[in-house]
Amino acid sequence: MSAFDPDVVQAILRHMNGDHTDDNILIARAFVDPSAEASVMTGYDADGGTWEVTTSGSTRSATVAWPNGPIAERPDVRREIVALYDEACAVLGVEPRPHA
DSSP: OOOOHHHHHHHHHHHHHHHHHHHHHHHHHHHHTTTEEEEEEEESSSSEEEEEEEEEEEEEEEEEEETOOOOOOOHHHHHHHHHHHHHHHHHHTTOOOOOO
């Protein structure tokens, strides 16, 4: 069971899947499958984020651990997703955009 409020989880998922679709794909390509064609964030918990990743018409769920270890607070989620994005860019040789 997630320690995070379900409304907060849903808000973060809406944000990631609405505003950061390219980030989802970068994370999937770096940590799940380099040939990922689509990726949707479906959840997260203290240990990592979960994405539904589509490759060659097949979809699977994959969890990627948070770079800095388990988290417990709402602000930690953003920090860890940003860290995953930055690591994904490094793995893939992509210049990361600045963070606000």
